[in-house]
Amino acid sequence: xxxxxxxxxxxxxxxxxxxxxxxxxxxxxxxxxxxxxxxxxxxxxxxxxxxxxxxxxxxxxxxxxxxxxxxxxxxxxxxxxxxxxxxxxxxxxxxxxxxxxxxxxxxxxxxxxxxxxxxxxxxxxxxxxxxxxxxxxxxxxxxxxxxxxxxxxxxxxxxxxxxxxxxxxxxxxxxxxxxxxxxxxxxxxxxxxxxxxxxxxxxxxxxxxxxxxxxxxxxxxxxxxxxxxxxxxxxxxxxxxxxxxxxxxxxxxxxxxxxxxxxxxxxxxxxxxxxxxxxxxxxxxxxxxxx
Amino acid sequence: xxxxxxxxxxxxxxxxxxxxxxxxxxxxxxxxxxxxxxxxxxxxxxxxxxxxxxxxxxxxxxxxxxxxxxxxxxxxxxxxxxxxxxxxxxxxxxxxxxxxxxxxxxxxxxxxxxxxxxxxxxxxxxxxxxxxxxxxxxxxxxxxxxxxxxxxxxxxxxxxxxxxxxxxxxxxxxxxxxxxxxxxxxxxxxxxxxxxxxxxxxxxxxxxxxxxxxxxxxxxxxxxxxxxxxxxxxxxxxxxxxxxxxxxxxxxxxxxxxxxxxxxxxxxxxxxxxxxxxxxxxxxxxxxxxxxxxxxxxxxxxxxxxxxxxxxxxxxxxxxxxxxxxxxxxxxxxxxxxxxxxxxxxxxxxxxxxxxxxxxxxxxxxxxxxxxxxxxxxxxxxxxxxxxxxxxxxxxxxxxxxxxxxxxxxxxxxxxxxxxxxxxxxxxxxxxxxxxxxxxxx
Numbered sequence: 226x227x228x229x230x231x232x233x234x235x236x237x238x239x240x241x242x243x244x245x246x247x248x249x250x251x252x253x254x255x256x257x258x259x260x261x262x263x264x265x266x267x268x269x270x271x272x273x274x275x276x277x278x279x280x281x282x283x284x285x286x287x288x289x290x291x292x293x294x295x296x297x298x299x300x301x302x303x304x305x306x307x308x309x310x311x312x313x314x315x316x317x318x319x320x321x322x323x324x325x326x327x328x329x330x331x332x333x334x335x336x337x338x339x340x341x342x343x344x345x346x347x348x349x350x351x352x353x354x355x356x357x358x359x360x361x362x363x364x365x366x367x368x369x370x371x372x373x374x375x376x377x378x379x380x381x382x383x384x385x386x387x388x389x390x391x392x393x394x395x396x397x398x399x400x401x402x403x404x405x406x407x408x409x410x411x412x413x414x415x416x417x418x419x420x421x422x423x424x425x426x427x428x429x430x431x432x433x434x435x436x437x438x439x440x441x442x443x444x445x446x447x448x449x450x451x452x453x454x455x456x457x458x459x460x461x462x463x464x465x466x467x468x469x470x471x472x473x474x475x476x477x478x479x480x481x482x483x484x485x486x487x488x489x490x491x492x493x494x495x496x497x498x499x500x501x502x503x504x505x506x507x508x509x510x511x512x513x514x515x516x
Numbered sequence: 517x518x519x520x521x522x523x524x525x526x527x528x529x530x531x532x533x534x535x536x537x538x539x540x541x542x543x544x545x546x547x548x549x550x551x552x553x554x555x556x557x558x559x560x561x562x563x564x565x566x567x568x569x570x571x572x573x574x575x576x577x578x579x580x581x582x583x584x585x586x587x588x589x590x591x592x593x594x595x596x597x598x599x600x601x602x603x604x605x606x607x608x609x610x611x612x613x614x615x616x617x618x619x620x621x622x623x624x625x626x627x628x629x630x631x632x633x634x635x636x637x638x639x640x641x642x643x644x645x646x647x648x649x650x651x652x653x654x655x656x657x658x659x660x661x662x663x664x665x666x667x668x669x670x671x672x673x674x675x676x677x678x679x680x681x682x683x684x685x686x687x688x689x690x691x692x693x694x695x696x697x698x699x700x701x702x703x704x705x706x707x708x709x710x711x712x713x714x715x716x717x718x719x720x721x722x723x724x725x726x727x728x729x730x731x732x733x734x735x736x737x738x739x740x741x742x743x744x745x746x747x748x749x750x751x752x753x754x755x756x757x758x759x760x761x762x763x764x765x766x767x768x769x770x771x772x773x774x775x776x777x778x779x780x781x782x783x784x785x786x787x788x789x790x791x792x793x794x795x796x797x798x799x800x801x802x803x804x805x806x807x808x809x810x811x812x813x814x815x816x817x818x819x820x821x822x823x824x825x826x827x828x829x830x831x832x833x834x835x836x837x838x839x840x841x842x843x844x845x846x847x848x849x850x851x852x853x854x855x856x857x858x859x860x861x862x863x864x865x866x867x868x869x870x871x872x873x874x875x876x877x878x879x880x881x882x883x884x885x886x887x888x889x890x891x892x893x894x895x896x897x898x899x900x901x902x903x904x905x906x907x908x909x910x911x912x913x914x915x916x917x918x919x920x921x922x923x924x925x926x927x928x929x930x931x932x933x934x935x936x937x938x939x940x941x942x943x944x945x946x947x948x949x950x951x952x953x954x955x956x957x958x
Contacts, residue, residue: 354765462919
């Protein structure tokens with residue numbers, strides 16, 4: 226190919242990429258770069274002064290920021306594996322059950338509800354005056370239950386996030402299951418394997434790639450969790466650093482320390498990147514060993 | 517043509533009459549010496565347009581455009597940090613004004629409203645809410661003088677008397693708790709810092725102040741601890757409890773009659789009538805009980821002022837507007853009648869406007885004439901202090917400490933020094949090296 230033709234082909238490619246690229250640069254790349262620049266300044270209201278790496282040093286030594294990680298870590302280590310386990314189980318059932326499209330739709334619906342609306346709905350379900358559980362509990366003689374307080378909140382978050390994401394995750398796993406050639410299962414059946422053995426020894430290993438991607442995306446979501454605790458914060462007073470994302474928001478918009486919040490945001494992004502990178506590396510090493 | 521001239525003369529006469537009619541003891545408003553200007557305002561008081569229309573008749577060269585921004589302090593924050601986007605006039609609660617002064621959101625207007633002129637229209641203590649270091653930034657609008665809303669039917673049913681001392685209040689609370697533990701005599705908000713600070717204020721004290729370039733922080737002084745000890749006792753007896761205010765659960769409690777008393781600002785009669793129409797006719801308004809009936813004090817919970825922003829291109833116009841808005845008798849009448857502000861801080865309100873409102877009967881309060889009560893509550897406010905410039909953090913650290921009290925991990929009395937420690941640490945981290953901890957200015 227001569228240079229002119231190469232150029233013409235590349236230009237076409239960039240033209241198609243252009244809408245996304247423009248949007249990406251304006252809304253993602255530019256704010257990150259400009260924010261990074263601003264993060265080298267201290268700030269109070271209208272005043273800004275140069276501090277170099279001072280903000281980053283403060284963040285690294287800020288106990289409020291790091292203690293907020295306990296909630297995302299709980300979600301990462303408990304909610305994500307639990308959800309993947311349940312979703313695999315449900316996806317395998319989708320294969321076996323008649324009219325599975327009805328169930329797929331029903332379980333998918335919570336994902337279609339925006340997180341903020343879900344937060345409001347669930348705060349009513351667990352409110353101490355309007356919860357539908359109240360008449361049921363009073364039948365057993367239990368009155369004045371305060372579902373939503375700081376210690377129960379983590380479990381309620383678990384329930385809400387499982388409710389929101391399991392159907393969606395099951396659907397993705399199901400579509401991967403569909404791509405597994407039927408011959409594998411048939412051959413195993415001929416060899417005398419039952420369904421559980423087929424599931425464990427054939428299907429799940431072939432799902433590993435999908436599961437890894439799902440795990441990483443959910444881990445990123447868990448570390449950035451904001452919507453659900455924020456909405457529940459309307460009924461339970463939460464400390465400003467309940468999760469790192471909430472702390473970043475509060476530092477910026479309640480205390481007006483935008484530049485400190487930017488530094489925290491970039492460090493949070495760094496932490497998430499490091500964790501994702503670690504998982505991808507370990508997992509791909511595992512893949513290589515298996516093959 | 518002749519008719520037009522007569523009409524114009526009549527309008528001018530009315531205009532002059534409006535300006536000078538009730539200001540027999542008050543100075544004339546300064547004239548506007550600047551160019552024709554359009555100024556913008558962010559405020560959440562309803563129906564300000566009546567006052568604005570009257571103002572524009574008197575100052576025809578100034579046009580005011582008003583937008584309701586809710587109580588969106590974040591918007592003020594971000595516009596201040598960005599260096600643009602602020603209007604000419606900003607409404608802010610007194611509690612948060614020092615924060616915005618410190619941020620650089622407001623500009624001083626002493627040039628057009630010197631302290632001598634300010635003090636003709638507004639009480640001296642209100643300078644603590646609208647100025648810092650002798651620089652005046654705005655004028656105060658409504659009073660947040662604390663009043664007590666109580667359910668007359670619950671009081672009657674359980675034989676409770678309207679308390680006039682805190683001792684009687686405690687007795688009422690204990691009596692109700694023993695007769696019907698399902699109804700809370702009153703609840704303490706765990707998410708509204710203005711309340712505990714207001715209660716210390718009502719006892720004649722304060723928890724912080726500003727003087728001579730220094731911020732004073734003292735949460736554990738004797739007056740404050742007297743108040744916290746009192747509420748600690750009631751909490752431990754179970755006669756009162758903590759609650760999260762302004763939530764759907766709380767409004768439900770009010771509707772269902774699970775709350776006998778609400779202690780809040782002078783705006784709360786209006787607020788409760790809007791938020792709990794189903795309990796109309798059952799509430800009464802009373803003065804707060806006193807620690808020493810011979811030496812009455814009151815504090816404030818809420819109330820807002822109007823300040824001139826640092827980005828305003830027409831500060832003279834904005835200054836004249838905020839002066840007129842919050843002190844002209846016609847404007848004050850509109851603010852009371854159309855914007856439903858029960859009590860206004862300006863001296864003009866007490867002398868010229870309030871007397872005509874004393875006989876209005878309020879059906880929501882069973883026909884009670886509440887204006888004299890609210891006015892008396894306002895008149896009992898005889899001290900003030902400057903709020904800390906970090907009230908958002910004072911509130912969030914309070915929430916964290918009070919949550920520990922609710923969870924039974926510490927008593928209210930033990931929480932206060934921890935709270936102060938957190939606030940002092942935060943202020944130091946924000947670069948305030950002019951702190952005096954453990955005492956208040958003489």
